[in-house]
Amino acid sequence: MQRIEEKYFTRSQQHGKIKLVNSVDYNCPHCGRNVNFAIGWSIPTSHLSLTAKSRCSGCGEESKFVYIDYDLSDKVEYGKLYIHPDSKRRNSIIDFTKTESTLNHGLQTAYESALNVYNVGEWTATSVLCRRLLEGITQDLLPDENKKHNLNKRLTELPNHLDLQKPILTLADALRKGGNLGAHFDLDKTPDKKIASQMLDLLDYLIEYIYILPKQIDNLHNEIEDLNNK
Numbered sequence: 001m002q003r004i005e006e007k008y009f010t011r012s013q014q015h016g017k018i019k020l021v022n023s024v025d026y027n028c029p030h031c032g033r034n035v036n037f038a039i040g041w042s043i044p045t046s047h048l049s050l051t052a053k054s055r056c057s058g059c060g061e062e063s064k065f066v067y068i069d070y071d072l073s074d075k076v077e078y079g080k081l082y083i084h085p086d087s088k089r090r091n092s093i094i095d096f097t098k099t100e101s102t103l104n105h106g107l108q109t110a111y112e113s114a115l116n117v118y119n120v121g122e123w124t125a126t127s128v129l130c131r132r133l134l135e136g137i138t139q140d141l142l143p144d145e146n147k148k149h150n151l152n153k154r155l156t157e158l159p160n161h162l163d164l165q166k167p168i169l170t171l172a173d174a175l176r177k178g179g180n181l182g183a184h185f186d187l188d189k190t191p192d193k194k195i196a197s198q199m200l201d202l203l204d205y206l207i208e209y210i211y212i213l214p215k216q217i218d219n220l221h222n223e224i225e226d227l228n229n230k
C-alpha cells in the first residue's frame with residue numbers, strides 16, 4: 001500500500017464528522033498514467049477504516065483504496081488515504097518540509113518540476129530538467145567567476161571548490177565513534193535509540209555510496225553512450 005499525500009486530493013465531502021476524499025489525481029498502479037480516480041466509499045454503521053475500488057480511466061484496471069485515521073471526534077481533518085497496489089509514481093526522496101538541507105528553494109522547486117514531468121510521462125522534458133538541475137547545482141556551488149563557463153567546464157571545476165571526499169569520510173568517522181560508544185563500557189556514554197537509528201541510516205548511505213551507486217552510474221553512462229553511438 002502506498003500513502004497518497006493531501007496535495008493529490010482533488011475533491012472532498014463532509015460525511016458527519018468524517019472528511020471524505022472523493023477524488024484524487026494519481027498515477028495508476030497498472031499503466032502508470034496520471035489519471036483521476038473517483039472514489040465512492042460505502043460507509044458501514046461501525047467502522048475503523050473504509051475501503052473502496054476505483055477504475056483507471058486510461059487502462060480500465062481496478063485499484064483499491066483504504067481510508068484510515070479519519071477523526072470521528074471534533075476536529076475535521078483528512079484521514080490517511082492509501083492506494084493498492086503501489087503506484088510507480090516517483091516521489092521526492094526527501095521531504096524538504098521536514099528535512100534540514102542547504103538545497104535552496106529554487107533548486108528544490110526545479111527538482112520537484114523534474115519529478116512532475118516524469119510522473120506525466122514526459123521523458124524528454126524530464127531529461128532536460130535533470131540537466132537544468134545539474135546546472136543549477138553547479139551554479140550554487142561554484143564561485144561567481146566560474147559561473148559563466150559551460151556545464152562541462154563547471155563540472156571539472158567542482159572538485160576545486162567542494163571537498164567531495166569530506167562527507168563520506170566524516171560519515172565513516174561518525175559510525176566508528178558511535179560504535180566505540182557501544183563497544184566500550186561506560187554508563188555515562190551509551191548510545192540511545194536516536195543515535196542507533198541515525199547510525200543505521202548513515203550505514204545505508206555508506207553501503208549505497210560504495211557498493212550500489214558506482215554500478216548504477218556506470219550503467220547509466222554506458223546506456224547514454226550506446227544511444228549516442230547509434
Ligand SMILES: [Zn+2]
Pocket residue numbers: 028029030031032033056057058059060061
Ligand atoms: Zn491505468
